[in-house]
Amino acid sequence: MLRAYDLYKAYKMGKASVEVLSGVSLSAKASEFLVILGSSGSGKSTLLHLLGALDIPDKGDVEFQGKSVFQRAKKSRENYRNRDVGFVFQFYHLLPELTVLENVIIPRLIGTPALKWLSHRREAKKEALAMLDRVGLSHRVKHRPNELSGGERQRVAIARALINKPTLLLADEPTGNLDEKIGAEILDLLSEFNSAGQTIIMVTHDARVAVRAHRQVRLVGGKIEKVVPAQPSPALA
């Protein structure tokens, strides 16, 4: 479903240029839960951003459902970000002025033309409420993000990422800012969505988190180093 070919990415720092990704190739199947492991600074976020088309590679391409992501028109790439993938960030990145419900609805609002929105509004709201219910936040819909705990914020971010029913969910250390217990709850939630068929690619530096995955890959020295076959989760065992 998703394939990355030979991705290169370097950052210029003054005159020097630091190559972060040097030929990363990767693929994910539908309904798979893939974890990309790597130490801090190894370029995990960089890779995930490329997969989500938030950034452009120096070389290489990403193919989504058989179609190149970076050779598309701008408009089509925006649609890709809006509909085909959902993104969950380590730092939640909610819009502080909006309520929880509005934060969840906003991707839908962005993806719907103004005129159509008028007729679609109720339905979108219903779907957003249902989504908040699934992440266990139906009692918080009117709150602002700064009134929520970290775990609650991340749940809102997950709801937002999934509101447009994306084929692929990209999660960049979603538990990185949370304590172990709350982190585990978030991972449970992701696993739950995955069991329901949601494809997930998650990035982490924490091996304990990685065990949730069907499959793990490790990013070392700008390349995918080793592929770990899926193991049963100790928590489930």
Added chain:
Amino acid sequence: MYKWFLAWRYLHTKLIAFFGIASVSLCVAMVLVVMSVMGGFLDTIRERSRGLHSEILLETSSLQGFPFYGEFQEYLADHHADTVSMTTPVIYTYGIFRVPATKYTRPARVVGMRLNEYTQLNDFKQGLHYEHYFPGTTHLGPQRMPVGGIDANQRLVLPKDLEAANARWRESETDVEKKKNYEANPYEMAIYPPYVTTPIYGERVYAFGDDGPGYVGPKNSGVIIGCDMLNERRDDGDFDRFLARGADIAVTLMPISPGGNVTGEPPVRLPLRYVDDSRTGIYEIDDLCIYVDFDMLQHKLAMDPQALADGGMSRARINQMLIGLHDGTDLETGKAVVSAAWEKFLDSLGNKPSLMDVNMLNHTSVMTWEDMQRPFIQAVEKEKVLVTLLFSLISLVAMALVGCVFYMIVEKKTRDIGILKAIGASARGVAGLFVAYALAVGICGAILGTGLGVVFVWNINDIQSFLASLNPQLRVWSPEVYSFDKIPEIVKTWDAIGVAVVAVLASVAGSIIPATIAGRIWPVKALRYE
């Protein structure tokens, strides 16, 4: 859609939006106030200028005047009665004005007019003070000084004819307030004799004697005096009159020969009687002009036919002819008709005019009242444009401020912009969000500013009075200078709409650069760190 939604949300959750709105509304209010006050000033001046002369004027630029006016009046009556309704001759000269009782002297522009004809052609009559309360009693012919007596109730009683005229006014006056004001203080008194003094003064001043109401003194020609020449204007726009109606006035003139030489030896001294004061509303006129009888003045200035050394007679001269048009006649058409008539008339004179006459006729021209007042109106017009321009420039600064405010918002919102882009918003959409935001700020500012400006203009005189009560230095609108009682208080709808629309456009324009910057923000750059 989301841009409107977010713009709306940012508008009432971000404090900084209020700085934008405040600067837009203050600019709108400022420009609107300036435009309204200057515009009102201009309109009043134009309105008053229209009532000053007549539709068309035959003018000479030279002080000795021009001949053949009587013949031309006849010519117009014979040939252009369908266009021209009426004509009247006017003489202009300069003299020294003196009030013998107070030994007060001033330069004056002396206007010789046929009062009953003159008042039919313009608004002169509306500006006469005593004529208003005593209709039919102001005339420029020889007259004595009216004095009042004191009745049993210690009230001033005037001669019977004046009381009768006053009663006529009271009957016809429809403004109850005005009547009540009058009853409260019917005629202020000036003590006379010994002549005119200042212990009592007010709006209507009459002298009184010991023998009861009547007329005293020799019969002198009447003079109407520009209201600012003698009287002191109060802050409320009314006048304090010191001089009694009928007081003696002396005017000294210097006659000018047809060749332009000053001839009078010694200068001509005219004993006159103050019958009324005139207010045209143009300070430059009301502070300079006095009005006397045309025929008397013409004679005293030797502008009537004079015996010449060769046994012939010179021709009578005037300085200006007022020419009225029938109602509904277009001003420029009227001017064209009169100009053509004047040319044709001059041609028809053949070799009748002497060399001197030809010289004088060469200085004449036909004008409309607009032509006549143009330099003055244009000066005010330019002033209006200039002041509006200046204030618009200041507003530009405020628009730059709106740009700054938006730039700051974009800087502060970089992360949010990154988030929006990460979930699929386009560069255009994000830029549009900020333009929409600016539009909202502009509209709020424009509405608020228009409201503020309108309220300010409507209450501008009260505001000024309040400021003046704190410190007299703060009285900026001086009625003595502007000759208006009040600062204009009217806001024109189109002015308000225009200023508001420009303000909205300007704030949108001010947001374009920050909006473009916002649109170019690269999602990862904005999102990388908390």
